[in-house]
Amino acid sequence: MLTISSSPASHLPTPARHSAQGTLTFEDRIANAPVRMIEAKEHLFNEGDTRTHVYQIESGAICLYKVMPDGRRQVLNIALPGDLIGLGSVSEHAFNAQATKHTRVRCMAASALHKLASEDGHFGLKLYEAISLELAASRELLLTVGQRSAMERVASFLLALSRRNARNGERTDAIKLPMTRADIGDFLGLTIETVSRTFTKLKLQGLIELDQSSGVRLLDVNALEDLADGEAQ
Amino acid sequence: MLTISSSPASHLPTPARHSAQGTLTFEDRIANAPVRMIEAKEHLFNEGDTRTHVYQIESGAICLYKVMPDGRRQVLNIALPGDLIGLGSVSEHAFNAQATKHTRVRCMAASALHKLASEDGHFGLKLYEAISLELAASRELLLTVGQRSAMERVASFLLALSRRNARNGERTDAIKLPMTRADIGDFLGLTIETVSRTFTKLKLQGLIELDQSSGVRLLDVNALEDLADGEAQ
């Protein structure tokens, strides 16, 4: 099942309580960390930058991607509100993080996180859980990009966004795409043209409805699921 | 840079020392964990199985893969000696693990690991580091599968194995492929035929030499690197 972003700890209820050691919980700390605003197209960090902070998205969307010397681009994830980005143990970022729209993030110093984790095992396990969800999402995307057809990829993608909405208590049949066709294409390993053609094909088949190219209504979720799983026709 | 398997902690020197709390280090524990033997084609675990253990490979190779209902298969990683597999926080495995040849693994109960991590932050950070390397490798593979051509994918793959050899102090210009063309194909998102044709193409270009289909000699690493990075011709 394709997943948009890792959706870590933040989605659990986050009561303001204290851990055994009397320190603040992971959720508390993030919730009170300083905010930073990023404009559309602005980069939060680039590949090769020193990993200074870990961020949690409050609103907006951040596109995580890698580029090849000739400009080919692979989007690794599209991080949405609630998601943590920048986790990892290597001292430099291995990818770029760019806002697709006006975005607010909470910033926590990586060194502070590291210190807390080494002092409080439960805190460290939180990081471990968060990153292991990211890994699962990355592997799911790998399956999609490596094995599925264009139709199947786009169907998987739409369902992933729908599930994401479900988790946030928003409607599951109406999706607002927080990114361009180019971002979707580079996420799914397709060109803009193929993404566009695939949307129209899905529309002609009566599975979706398009509203101004960034609004999508899912008309037949079951059919989309069969498609995504390669069980169509 | 494409990486074969995550290559975690185990590659650091592993002197038998004790951590601050007087408990054994991660490396000590793994090194003394019970061994299990697996025959070629046998599964270590399957998708959906309860995550009971974390394993470290001593010898052999384990192919990690996901399958779709219709049988399409994506190999996520090919774990080699030294690698940890089965890390993650979800209670069930999200993929299958199958030996490609006779393999020895060390087994550590996941519950014990979890307990140790919650008690000793440094121990937890080790897990975090190990899994974050896996994530980086998975994302690198995603770039390869999503953006590179067949030639570029195979070149990246061979170089990944070569670097892997380098880290183990083995020769970097002679590679023994521990898996079939089918495994390679499903790893790179290609068919067996395309993998085979690509090998012969590389051979005709004088970049590699083949010995009985599982031995590969790299004749021009620089050219292979240019190829892998999309900088050829």
Place this chain on the structure above:
DNA sequence: CGGAACATTGACCCATGTCAAGTGTCGTGG
């Protein structure tokens, strides 16, 4: 209103998939 950025659509092409023979290579049993 005008222009830039984004999206759609069409025509064509090509890299890779599919299908179908072959050709090793290896292990087993006669």
Place this chain on the structure above:
DNA sequence: CCACGACACTTGACATGGGTCAATGTTCCG
């Protein structure tokens, strides 16, 4: 030691999904 079968790999001929290039539409914002 050889014959045989199983399996993996290679190679060829052909088909096709998705890429490329180019034109047109649409949306949005100054």
